[in-house]
Amino acid sequence: MSWIDYAQGLLDKSWLGTLLGIAGIVFAALTYLWTRRRTSLAYVHLGEHLLGSASDALPSEIVVQYNGISIPRLTKSLLIFWNNGENTVNGEDIIVKDPLRFHVGADGRILSVLILKASRAVNDFSVRPPPEGDIHEMDFTFNFLDANDGVVVEILHTSTDRKPSIKGTLKGLPQGFRNLGQFTRPKPQKNKSGKLSSLLWSMFPIVMAVGGFLVAIYAPLPSFLSSQDSGYFLYAFLGTFVGMWLNERFWRRRKYPKSLHTEALE
Template sequence: MSWIDYAQSLLDKSWLGTLLGIAGIVFGVLTYLWTRKRTSLAYVHLGEHLLGSASDALPQQIVVQYNGISIPRLTKSIVILWNNGENTVNGEDIVAKDPLRFHVGDDGQILSILILKSSRAVNDFSFLSTPSAKANEEVFTFNFLDANDGVVVEILHTSTDRKPRIKGTLKGLPQGFRNLGQFIRPKPQKSKPGKLQPLGSILLPIGVALTGFLTAVYGPRPWFLANSDTGLLVYSFLGVVVGMWLNNRFWTRRKYPKSLHTEALE
């Protein structure tokens, strides 16, 4: 058989057209992701009540003071903010009449705020003390943020709300910071020599799917796949398993840049 006849025989197969179509869609999506240019700032948060709770303050028998002032509860919130786009965001674009600021619940006040980690010192991320600042807000600024530049901020406050927000206005970014919700604490990373578990967890489902596809096309099919009824059940079950795996990978992924990870987040 000549190569022309062989190529013609491949083109006659219906699965090849489907495979080329899927490959074209994947290539188009990847090309879009690689070439897109967005201006976007995002943040995720995590909070917990160290003393007291959301519904009740500390008992009267317990007195906790901060700088000589009694507080009803102590809440710790962690905020990770970063440049989630591809375009550089400049600090000079912050609107002076509506500065960027961290905001906790209206029923509390910020006791302390500090930077746990910064992607780069040249970003010059800092807090500003302004006379008009509210007790439950802290104004901040920065020089610039390139793609994936950001900071990890820890806020100690007395609010019942554990979910801080970022307010303020930036020129060219009317939607402001995107709240991507609460992040899941990543498990402590224990490196074991000779084992590539994260890579294996990604490649294993892909290998299983590829093996199943090649077997369905070239190899002999088992009797339970040859039968239309049982075959439909098997394929449905595999689809549910793959869907659950993809859903788990999506919701447990690290939403913030790897450069901002610190042991304090584990």
Template structure:
């Protein structure tokens, strides 16, 4: 049999066409994700009441002062802000009439705000008071932000709302800033696995998936699958769920913010 006849025989198999179609779709998706260019700024937050609570102020018997001023409660909000797109964002695109600013609840006042970590000093990220002296807002600016450039900001304030937000207008960003919600504290790092064990564990779902596909095409069909087709459907569905869970854990269940902004203060 010539190689042409062999190739023709392969193309006549229906499963090969299906496999090539799936491979083409996967390749197209990865190509799109690799080459796309977006302008996007995002943030996540974490808040906690250090003194007092969301519903009640401190008891009258307890007096807490900050810089000589009595406060009803003390709330700490940590906000991680970064360039979540691929395009560089310039500080020159900040609209003067609607400057960028961090904001806490209307019932609170910002006591102090500090930059805990910045991805790169060259971004020249800085805080500045607003001319109107709004108590629950603090302005900020930067020179530029490349992909994954950003800062970690810690805000001490008196608001009952632990969720900070970002306000303001930036040219080329009509939908504003993406609020990705509350982030979870990183878990303590376990003992590092060896390179080989990590490599084998990472490949295991792929091996199981490919092995299951080859077994379904070439392997003998168990009698149980022949007498009850639903059993085979359940088996391969379970296999697909296993591979999907691995992909989710591998690619999506990671920190939402860049690793360059990780700091021990977040633990």
């Protein structure tokens, strides 16, 4: 049999056309992801009440002060803010009449804002000193943010709301800032064996999918899968399995750049 006859025999197989179609879709999706250019700023948050709670303030018998000011409760909120797109965002595009600012619940006041980590010092991310009196917003500025540049900010405040937000207007960003919700604290890796097991678990669905595909093509099928229509049952099963794995990996992924990870987030 010549190679031409062999190639024609492969092209006559229905599974090959399906495989080429899937490969084309995957290639098109990857090409889009590699070439897209977006302007996007995003943030995730995490908060907890250190003293008091959302429903009740501290008992009247307990007096807690911060810099000589009595407070009803103490709330700590962590916020990670970064350039989630591909285009550079310049600080000069911040609208003066509507500056960028961290916002907590209107029922509380901001006590302090601390930058725990910044991607690069050249970004010149800074928080302006708060004005006098009860405030629940704090302005911030930066020089520029390239892709994945950002900061990790700790906000101490007295609001019952543990979820801070970002307000303000920036040129070229009419949709505002993307709130990706609460992030999950990553589990610290204690040793190399943990990393190895994580790698093996990540590769397992891929190995299963490739192995199942080869078995479906070259191995004899059971009688209930011998027909052409029922033969696709195996593909559907493998597709569902891999899809569930990808969904689980997507929702458990770290939603912020690795460069912003710090021990304070664990």
